[in-house]
Amino acid sequence: MRAVQIDRFGTPDVLDLVVAPEPEPGPGEVLIRTVATSLNPVDDKTREGAIGDGTPPLPMTLGWDLAGIVVDGGDSGLRAGERVIAMSHQLGSGRGTWADLVALPASAVAVAPQTVGLVEAATLPLPGLTAWQTLNWLAVSAGERLLIAGAAGAVGGVALQLACARGVAVDALVSRDAQVAFARGHGAEVVATDPDAFRARSYDAVFDTFGAFLTDAVADGGRYASIATQAGPVPDLSARGVRTTVNQVHEDGAGLRELAGLVDDGSLRLRVHAAFGVDRIRAAHRRFLRGGLSGKIAVTF
Ligand SMILES: NC(=O)c1ccc[n+]([C@@H]2O[C@H](COP(=O)([O-])OP(=O)(O)OC[C@H]3O[C@@H](n4cnc5c(N)ncnc54)[C@H](OP(=O)(O)O)[C@@H]3O)[C@@H](O)[C@H]2O)c1
Structure with missing residues (x-):
């Protein structure tokens, strides 16, 4: 499968789309096929090496946000084919979401909002x-x-x-x-x-x-x-x-369910400034760095 990884810290030029092994979901985990993700300041700081101690070992797959389709729901109650969102604490667990397939604890995953597409939904989790x-x-x-x-x-x-x-x-x-x-x-x-x-x-x-x-x-x-x-x-x-x-954010599927409900009842509107294909991940980061945004930079798989 494809994954966006870095093997050193630096400018967006250190971002590489590589072929990586597919994850094997463990007990209590859900395997998700990524449809979209989005960029957050933490991804940028991680790529630059600005986080300091406590980052996962290199090479690492980046990314916290995820919107996709369940491949294997395990015993979570989520069915294959269901649209879901999740936030992965990439710095804590090393499980980056910028990959075709991501295995995450079921407790971090929620059914996606029904009223928006997965590109918009990918801007919600973090x-x-x-x-x-x-x-x-x-x-x-x-x-x-x-x-x-x-x-x-x-x-x-x-x-x-x-x-x-x-x-x-x-x-x-x-x-x-x-x-x-x-x-x-x-x-x-x-x-x-x-x-x-x-x-x-x-x-x-x-x-x-x-x-x-x-x-x-x-x-x-x-x-x-x-x-x-x-x-x-x-x-x-x-x-x-x-x-x-x-305050430090933590993985929270129950919180995501509440947020998805607020999107669906019209209380929460999501904003995409621009979407880039994953093969243009460096361009996505450069656009993010230029600032002046009116919404999030999404990345599609
Ligand atoms: N602790 C945690 O768990 C956690 C979780 C998520 C995010 N964060 C951190 O929280 C920060 C915000 O994240 P975000 O995703 O919301 O970033 P963001 O989308 O860039 O939002 C930051 C906002 O603050 C504005 N801003 C910056 N400097 C300002 C100033 N001097 N006066 C007025 N407004 C100013 C920015 O305006 P412009 O658009 O004009 O730049 C932007 O609208 C980041 O540093 C991120 O790393 C921490």
């Missing part, structure tokens, strides 16, 4: 679970006020929609004027490109997707979650009674 799990940590509920930094990004854009669907009042920090319309159109109230535009100590919770550290904005007694691992820890705000975390 950003969706990150948004879902971080909002759950923040425990924001209807009537509370949430500030999202990076609200038009992949994770921020999902978090914005999920929070609005929960009845949370959301304000949004975005990077450029082109993102203002997106944030307003998806339910944000105050939308600004200036981090000083938000009232101090007025938010029950802050969801920080890029290391903005808008710590003045959170109310005393509030919650502050960052997902920007590489920006470092959130400053200690315990003197103000603010709980803080740098």
